[in-house]
Amino acid sequence: MNIRDLVYLRAIARHRHFGKAAENCNVSQPTLSVQLQKLEATLGVILIERTKRAAMLTPIGEKVLALAEDALGAVDAIHSITADASDPFSGQFRFGSIPTISPFLVPKVLGVLGEKFPRLELVFRENITERLTEDLLNGDLDAAILATPTETPRLMAIPLYEEPLMVIYPLGHDLASLDDLDVSDLPLDQMILLTEGHCFRDQTVDLCRLQSKMTLSETSVTSLETIISLVAAGQGISIVPALAHSSGWLDRPQIGVKPLRSKTATRQLNLTFRKSSPRRALLEAVAEQMARVLREG
């Protein structure tokens, strides 16, 4: 059976006339005759009672027509939702980011994207890199802002921003007197870290292990906010992403902030998504907006 046949049936039922129905369907009258006969043959039932005066539905034809209208309604609905969705900048856009980025970036990004792509329905989800990657792979997420290069073969990334890292310390700390900080200058035993699972912890730890021989502290907390509070309370020092500074999170009287000199003391923010994603154009446009927000603040 063909959807076209159901359209023909509907037309014949409405016009009660093969010729007019054919005209309405933009086909010839024999086409309609033949196709309806085929439909009737496949169903094993006479749907239309033919007269020279009027073609009328049989009782079973009425029932079939009612169901055909249901089917055609669903098909029409498919056409209408896909017509809307053929605009690449419409529909849901589900993206995530990691906890060490989202508080500084996402509020602004949501605002800008909402303004630039008003037909886009934005859905945001915060999680650690591992979970976001899973969600990307199984299709629950369209994109994620990550700070780690994509190792998963099915994913790819557009670079957004190379973010410097900053040292924060209590104002009275020895570090306050040094001008140009390097990792080797840091008292690593005083370092407050994020707990396992945060990619930013791994990056910090790698950086320290690479550039300093001092033993790392084992103090760890679950959020940058807690780190900042502890530093403000004079409980240690830490390394935080520059965005935390430019977003005003470090504007506290008890905290000093200094950049790290090393060129490797940065993290690379990327917009990561499936290589197979059919929404490349949208993803690139979104990445461009995000990069602009990051550059221009």
Place this chain on the structure above:
Amino acid sequence: MNIRDLVYLRAIARHRHFGKAAENCNVSQPTLSVQLQKLEATLGVILIERTKRAAMLTPIGEKVLALAEDALGAVDAIHSITADASDPFSGQFRFGSIPTISPFLVPKVLGVLGEKFPRLELVFRENITERLTEDLLNGDLDAAILATPTETPRLMAIPLYEEPLMVIYPLGHDLASLDDLDVSDLPLDQMILLTEGHCFRDQTVDLCRLQSKMTLSETSVTSLETIISLVAAGQGISIVPALAHSSGWLDRPQIGVKPLRSKTATRQLNLTFRKSSPRRALLEAVAEQMARVLREG
């Protein structure tokens, strides 16, 4: 768009794999690839995100699939109701008969048809010939038991029974002494007739005008039952169909019954229906049962 394409979409969505879906649909994998691409092209939307690992639905694909399932459900329903209805002795059978037949015939006919055709859903409607003919023509009725030959060109009839006519009179009436009655023997001024619209009135009047010069009475009532009551009360005589007699309606102590001698004093009962009716087999079987009931009582 083709219903088959929706089946393919569903299969790919379920198996998340073109090859397995193709196997499931009994077609080759390229067929599925090509057809899905065509579907996506006509809709202007990517429905499936292809990976070497799994083929997964895009968000719009999910929505389209949901609607496709609706459409396929309706199509399945069409197949299932038509499979049931392909039995010619199933479904609704809507028939009617005129008031001067139905009380004697329909109770028995309903019983017999219900027994012989248990899958048939019988719907009965009593009305005068004119209304029944209208209902036949516009398709609201499948058949009607009428006592008039079909004049309408689009209708045809199967003869059921040639029914004699009987004279009824009050027991003390003059007619009681005559043996073999003819219309010309009847005192037409005492005749009680049915009201206009009943074909049986017309037939009676025609018969009397043809075979007698006496002026007809103008007394008329709306039912045979009233006629019988009036005759029983000694208010006149009448002509009634033989079925009224054989059905026991005339078994009253005050009423005498005699047949009319004339060979034209009969009415022909027919099963009338549209020439174009697609249910010829059923109609003929039904007519046969009705004729049997009429013959065998």
Place this chain on the structure above:
DNA sequence: TAATTATGATAGGTTTTGTCTATGAACATT
């Protein structure tokens, strides 16, 4: 009653669509 008109069915040929096999390209796994 006969001619005319209207309607749906049928036949034969053309175009469009669907399907197959064979093969290719991209990626994942060994």
Place this chain on the structure above:
DNA sequence: AATGTTCATAGACAAAACCTATCATAATTA
């Protein structure tokens, strides 16, 4: 690097839909 898996592409072939021309039958009109 080699192998295997997966979907896409190409070209040939088959099926289906469609069109024009024509027919048969019924309804209408002369």
